[in-house]
Amino acid sequence: MQLIFEKGRKGRRGFKIQKSDVPVKASIPDNLKRKTDNGLPEVSELDVVRHFTSLANKNFCVDTNFYPLGSCTMKYNPKFTEAVAALPGFRDLHPLLPQLSGGGILTQGALELLYRMEQLLCEITGMDAFTMQPLAGAHGELTGTMIIAAYHCSKGNKKRYILVPDSSHGTNPASAAIAGYEVVVIPSDNTGVMDINEYKRHLTDKVAGVMLTCPNTLGIFNPSIKEICDMAHSVDALVYYDGANLNAILGKLRPGDVGFDIVHLNLHKTFATPHGGGGPGAGPVGVKEHLSKYLPISKVVLRTDGTFFLDYHYPESIGYIAPFYGNFEVIVRAYAYILLLGREGLMDVAEKAVLNANYVKEKLKKYYKLPYDRKCMHECVFSAEWQKEKGVSALDIAKYLIDRGIHPPTIYFPLIVKEALMIEPTETENKETLDEFISAMIEAAKLAEKKPEKFADFPESTPVSRPDEVKAARDLNLRWCKK
Amino acid sequence: MNYTPHTEEEVKQMLSDIGLNSIDELFSDIPEELRPKSFNLPSGKSESEVVNHLRYLASRNSTSLVNFVGAGFYSHYIPSAVDAITSLPEFYTAYTPYQPEASQGWLQAIYEFQTAICNLTDMEVANASLYDGGTALYEACMMAMRINGRRKIVVDEGVNLIYWTMIQCYISNLSLDVVKVPVKEFGLDRDKFLDSMDEKTSAVVLQNPNFFGCIDDYSDIVEYAHKKGIIVIESVYPLSLGLLKTPGEMGVDIAVGEGQSLGIPLSFGGPYLGFMATRKEFVRKMPGRIVGKTLDRKGRDSYVMTLQAREQHIRREKATSNICSNEALCALRALVYLSLLGKEGLKELAQLNLDKAEFTRQQLEKIPQIKVFRDRPIFNEFPVILPERADVVVNKMIAKGFAAGFPLGRYYKGMEHNLLIAVTEQRTKEEIVKFAESMEAVLCS
Numbered sequence: 001m002q003l004i005f006e007k008g009r010k011g012r013r014g015f016k017i018q019k020s021d022v023p024v025k026a027s028i029p030d031n032l033k034r035k036t037d038n039g040l041p042e043v044s045e046l047d048v049v050r051h052f053t054s055l056a057n058k059n060f061c062v063d064t065n066f067y068p069l070g071s072c073t074m075k076y077n078p079k080f081t082e083a084v085a086a087l088p089g090f091r092d093l094h095p096l097l098p099q100l101s102g103g104g105i106l107t108q109g110a111l112e113l114l115y116r117m118e119q120l121l122c123e124i125t126g127m128d129a130f131t132m133q134p135l136a137g138a139h140g141e142l143t144g145t146m147i148i149a150a151y152h153c154s155k156g157n158k159k160r161y162i163l164v165p166d167s168s169h170g171t172n173p174a175s176a177a178i179a180g181y182e183v184v185v186i187p188s189d190n191t192g193v194m195d196i197n198e199y200k201r202h203l204t205d206k207v208a209g210v211m212l213t214c215p216n217t218l219g220i221f222n223p224s225i226k227e228i229c230d231m232a233h234s235v236d237a238l239v240y241y242d243g244a245n246l247n248a249i250l251g252k253l254r255p256g257d258v259g260f261d262i263v264h265l266n267l268h269k270t271f272a273t274p275h276g277g278g279g280p281g282a283g284p285v286g287v288k289e290h291l292s293k294y295l296p297i298s299k300v301v302l303r304t305d306g307t308f309f310l311d312y313h314y315p316e317s318i319g320y321i322a323p324f325y326g327n328f329e330v331i332v333r334a335y336a337y338i339l340l341l342g343r344e345g346l347m348d349v350a351e352k353a354v355l356n357a358n359y360v361k362e363k364l365k366k367y368y369k370l371p372y373d374r375k376c377m378h379e380c381v382f383s384a385e386w387q388k389e390k391g392v393s394a395l396d397i398a399k400y401l402i403d404r405g406i407h408p409p410t411i412y413f414p415l416i417v418k419e420a421l422m423i424e425p426t427e428t429e430n431k432e433t434l435d436e437f438i439s440a441m442i443e444a445a446k447l448a449e450k451k452p453e454k455f456a457d458f459p460e461s462t463p464v465s466r467p468d469e470v471k472a473a474r475d476l477n478l479r480w481c482k483k
Numbered sequence: 484m485n486y487t488p489h490t491e492e493e494v495k496q497m498l499s500d501i502g503l504n505s506i507d508e509l510f511s512d513i514p515e516e517l518r519p520k521s522f523n524l525p526s527g528k529s530e531s532e533v534v535n536h537l538r539y540l541a542s543r544n545s546t547s548l549v550n551f552v553g554a555g556f557y558s559h560y561i562p563s564a565v566d567a568i569t570s571l572p573e574f575y576t577a578y579t580p581y582q583p584e585a586s587q588g589w590l591q592a593i594y595e596f597q598t599a600i601c602n603l604t605d606m607e608v609a610n611a612s613l614y615d616g617g618t619a620l621y622e623a624c625m626m627a628m629r630i631n632g633r634r635k636i637v638v639d640e641g642v643n644l645i646y647w648t649m650i651q652c653y654i655s656n657l658s659l660d661v662v663k664v665p666v667k668e669f670g671l672d673r674d675k676f677l678d679s680m681d682e683k684t685s686a687v688v689l690q691n692p693n694f695f696g697c698i699d700d701y702s703d704i705v706e707y708a709h710k711k712g713i714i715v716i717e718s719v720y721p722l723s724l725g726l727l728k729t730p731g732e733m734g735v736d737i738a739v740g741e742g743q744s745l746g747i748p749l750s751f752g753g754p755y756l757g758f759m760a761t762r763k764e765f766v767r768k769m770p771g772r773i774v775g776k777t778l779d780r781k782g783r784d785s786y787v788m789t790l791q792a793r794e795q796h797i798r799r800e801k802a803t804s805n806i807c808s809n810e811a812l813c814a815l816r817a818l819v820y821l822s823l824l825g826k827e828g829l830k831e832l833a834q835l836n837l838d839k840a841e842f843t844r845q846q847l848e849k850i851p852q853i854k855v856f857r858d859r860p861i862f863n864e865f866p867v868i869l870p871e872r873a874d875v876v877v878n879k880m881i882a883k884g885f886a887a888g889f890p891l892g893r894y895y896k897g898m899e900h901n902l903l904i905a906v907t908e909q910r911t912k913e914e915i916v917k918f919a920e921s922m923e924a925v926l927c928s
Contacts, residue, residue, distance in 0.1 A: 001591065001784075003591070003594075003595055003598070004595055004818075004822050005595065005598060008825075011827075013825060013828060014564075014822060014823040014824070014825050014828070015564075015823040015824055015825070015828055017828055017831045017832050017908075018835070018908065020835055020839075021911055021912040022838055022842035022912050022915070023842070024838050024841050024842040024845065025838060026834075026837045026838050026840070026841035026842075027837075028698065028726065028860050028862075029860055031700050031728070032698050032699070032700050032727060032728050032860060033726065033727070033728060034724060034725070034726060034727055034728055034729055034732065035728075035732065036605050036731070036732060037602075037826070038602060038603060038724065038725065038826055038829055038830070039598075039599075039601075039602025039603070039826075040599070040602065040603075040822070040824065040825050040826045040828075040829055041822050041825055041826070042825050042826050042827070043825065045562075045564055048564060048819060048823055049564055049567065049568065051822075052568045052571075052574075052592070052815075052819060053568070053571065054588075055587075055588035055589075055591055056568075056571040056573035057573060057588065058573075058587040058588035058591075059573040059574065059577045059580075059585065059586050059589050060577065060582070060585040061573045061575075061576040061577040062572070062576040062577070063572035063573070063576045064572070064573065067578070069578060069581070072578055074578060075486070076486050077575075077576055080533070082570070083534070084533070084537040084538075084541075086566075087537065087538060087541035088541070088546050089538075089540070089541025089542055089543070089544040089546055090541050090750060090751060091748045091749070091750050092748065092749060093544050093546060093749060093750065093751040094550060094552050094556065094558065094749050094751075094886065095556060095749065095751050095752035095753075096552050096554055096556065096889060097545075097548075097552070097886060100552070100874070100877050100878070100881070100889075100890070101874040101875065101877055101878040101890075102877070102878040102881045103881060103886070106544065106545035106548065106881070107544050107751070108543045108544070109539070109541055109542065109544045110540070110544050110751050112540060112543070113537075113540050120524065123521070123522065123523055123524055124522075124524065126519065126520065126521075135614040135615065135618070135753065135754070136614065136806070136807065136809075137807065137808060138805045138806055138807045138808065139614060139618075139806075141805065142653075142805055146652070146655070146656065149655075149656045169796075169807075170794075170795035170796040170797070170798070170799045170802070170807075171795050171796075171807050173795075173799040173800035174795035174798075174799060174800055174805035175805040176800065177802075177805075178653075178657075178804075178805055179656050180656030180657055183799070183800040220512075221512040221513055223513070223514055226514075226516075249513070251519060252510050252513055252518065252519070253513050253517055253518065253519065254519045254520070254522070257517065257518075257519060258517055268808070272486075274575045274576050274812075275576070275577065275579070276574070276575050276577075276810075276811050276812030277574055277575070277577045277579070277580070277592075277811040277812055277815065278578065278579040278580070278589075278611070278772065278808060278811035278812075279612070279754070279808040279809040279810045279811050279813075280754030280808070280809075280810045280811075280812060280813060281808035296652075318652055318655070319648060319649075319651060319652030320617075320645065320648040320652050321649065321652055321653070322615065322617070322618075322649070322752075322753070323556075323615055323616070323617050323645045323646075323649070323752060323753075323755070324751070324752025324753060325751065325752045325753075326752065326753060327752075327753040328751040328752050328753050328754075329748075329750045329753065329754055330753075330754060332537070335537075336534075336537055338524070339525065339527075339528055339533045339536065340485060340527060340529075340530060340533045341486075341527050342524060342525055342526045342527025342528065343522060343523070343524040343526060344526065344527060345485050345527040346524065348485075348487055349487065351506045351509070352487040354510065355489070355494065355497055355498070355501075355506065355509060358501045359497045359500060359501055362500060362501045363500070374512075375509065375511065375512055398582065399584065402582060402584055407582065407585060408582055408585075410581075427486070427487045428487060428488070429488075430488040430489070430493075431488075431489070431493045431496075431497065459584045459585075462584040462587070463584075463587050464583070464584055464587055464779040464781075464783050464784075464785040465584065465779045465780045465781055466583075466584065466779060466780055467584075467777045467778070467785040467786070468777045468779070468780075469787050469789070471777045472776070472777035472787045472789040473775070473789050473790060475777075476763070476766065476775060476789070476790075477776040477777070478597055478608045478609075478766070478773060478775050478776075479594070479597050479598040479601045479607075479608065480594070480598045
């Protein structure tokens with residue numbers, strides 16, 4: 001399909017700029033002017049709408065396809081949250097208004113929303129204070145590891161290492177490295193959780209923190225979680241909860257009760273805000289009381305007269321990690337979602353998410369190798385190793401599923417499972433959809449037995465077949481240029 | 484329940500298929516003593532109840548002030564087609580295009596976004612977006628250090644102070660040297676700036692228009708920097724590039740910026756759009772996702788995420804950045820916005836901003852108490868010097884229905900009387916005239 005830059009005609013316009021109503025024609029000195037072509041297309045509004053609608057039609061999405069992409073929690077995004085996020089009172093609000101003298105009173109609704117959201121997230125996680133500022137999960141991790149650093153710095157601790165299990169998300173070690181720490185990877189044991197002996201062996205007084213996902217990326221809950229936290233605290237290391245998988249344990253366990261010191265949440269996962277093709281997300285960070293003084297500034301504070309204001313007076317704060325108060329529009333959606341579901345609704349989310357995942361796991365374990373055959377939480381991780389023996393890889397199975405109209409699971413992650421197929425159905429999928437998926441997976445396994453060579457051609461139903469990724473990396477073509 | 488479709492019958496059936504008797508058994512791995520000490524959340528509400536509550540909160544925010552506040556974040560008109568396109572569920576309810584065959588629409592859109600950013604900035608390659616202008620600037624500094632291995636960054640004070648504070652926060656645990664060079668007369672102090680650039684300097688950071696709205700040509704700085712092996716990073720206001728000399732024309736190495744002005748609502752601070760563009764030779768040092776064009780098995784054009792070996796999911800602690808989620812939907816907004824405006828529209832819009840700002844300066848100059856700063860050329864924002872504290876004037880102007888500007892004393896010592904005024908195409912002649920009258924009334928009272 002042609003690019004938008006290849007469409008259009010010289011002189012065609014897509015948007016009418018209003019005529020100037022001021023009697024001034026200003027100019028700038030010639031040496032400060034752009035001399036080059038700005039390279040934008042010349043297309044009509046209809047050209048634009050048709051172009052992007054055609055592009056949209058080439059995507060799988062939650063609204064059109066089952067999307068069991070493990071670790072990403074691709075649940076349904078309720079439509080009413082889009083409507084409330086678009087209210088002009090939120091959407092047209094300048095972020096600097098509350099920082100102007102007399103402007104705070106004109107943003108009370110927005111500040112109250114942030115304040116209430118913090119309270120809700122504290123209760124959901126068992127933490128004592130939250131910042132809404134981190135702009136995505138990984139950004140929350142960075143905030144968290146910087147808080148770990150601030151804590152040790154203020155105590156005069158000389159710490160060097162952050163421990164992460166080998167099943168962790170790649171963002172964990174990457175975030176720890178940016179906060180100035182060396183990363184030590186702890187292997188998993190044969191039950192799929194962090195090897196406790198290896199953990200003890202590496203847990204020296206040089207360890208600044210431990211980053212854990214719970215349940216972990218295998219979808220397994222580690223029953224020794226409290227012991228792990230207690231041991232970390234015994235060497236004055238902080239324990240970080242990666243909230244990517246909170247969906248599984250809403251109302252069933254609160255990280256704060258167990259001993260975690262810092263958590264981040266992914267509002268775009270647990271609280272159903274749309275993933276937008278890769279973002280925006282939001283990654284609020286919660287801490288226990290003893291760390292609240294390190295949270296980023298500003299903070300929304302409730303005055304005794306019932307009004308809200310932005311407080312910047314936290315001298316030990318790590319500072320500004322975002323320009324303002326977080327991805328506010330995303331926070332509005334998540335806030336509305338939490339209020340609609342309420343206490344019982346959120347617990348129901350966890351229950352049905354775990355039910356769906358276990359159902360899929362039980363139905364498929366005869367057909368795919370299940371490296372850790374135990375109860376799972378919100379997701380289950382299979383291996384395509386049996387199929388691989390016939391020459392059919394996890395990637396091949398993924399491509400087969402595309403032809404069946406199903407977005408594939410996450411593949412080749414977590415790294416500790418060979419040929420991993422990481423399936424997260426989420427709670428919003430009905431039994432018929434799960435059964436259809438299970439049938440497709442079983443048929444894929446059978447086809448791999450009988451006609452493994454067929455897989456090389458999948459997918460066949462999509463606008464393109466498998467792109468040549470080696471060529472893409474070798475002959476870099478990262479933008480269109482006029483011929 | 485609300486979005487869970489399971490009937491009681493189905494739950495029983497599914498549990499039985501799993502070999503369990505109750506939902507509770509699904510959670511038996513969680514020891515009793517670890518169960519929540521409390522979970523005191525309000526009971527669920529109906530959609531209409533929640534919507535009413537949110538409407539109430541929204542109504543307690545004023546959007547009726549006539550806005551002259553910019554300071555890096557501007558109210559521009561957003562064509563309806565931008566919202567229509569980004570509201571297509573095939574865009575907004577999809578995720579990162581990990582499976583290219585099922586995501587060609589998104590991948591092509593990102594490739595087009597990269598092209599639009601390259602064209603706008605006159606740079607060779609761009610990434611698929613970063614969180615915001617501030618994190619893009621920080622990432623550019625880290626990237627420069629990967630390129631030349633040096634550990635000192637020199638930042639002009641004309642760079643948005645929010646971004647300066649963000650950079651300081653991010654590097655606090657890394658042994659880096661960051662130097663800020665004070666501005667002179669609201670612009671770059673060239674002598675001091677050149678003096679601060681030495682063999683240890685990895686990168687210099689500039690902004691155009693700078694925080695005070697003043698515009699410049701940094702070609703001379705670039706030339707000097709390149710002689711010393713220093714990377715030049717420029718933060719730009721993308722809409723101004725309809726008119727202003729581009730990073731590419733100046734020879735800049737890394738161009739970054741906040742894309743909010745390109746069809747993204749102010750939304751009380753986010754989501755916004757960080758963008759980054761650079762030279763082709765540095766592409767492997769660049770953070771964030773990148774989409775490339777290739778061929779499928781039948782020789783058809785197709786698009787994939789490429790150079791992923793830079794990224795955290797492959798490289799983990801050795802990655803160029805920890806970024807995973809980006810701001811793809813905001814990038815799409817910017818792409819649709821730029822496509823609608825088109826080649827001529829962008830120029831016209833930039834000119835309109837320039838004209839309205841100039842008209843506003845002329846109106847304010849008629850007021851004897853106001854000194855309008857004229858020593859440097861501007862785009863759509865400019866400082867004025869008031870006879871009293873600017874924050875006090877702003878406070879009085881709010882009562883008259885105006886957000887009169889950003890009081891520079893909030894960020895800069897010694898600038899307590901200075902007000903930074905932004906004028907976009909949204910401000911009408913009538914509003915501007917009334918604004919000047921109100922300013923005069925406030926200053927005379």
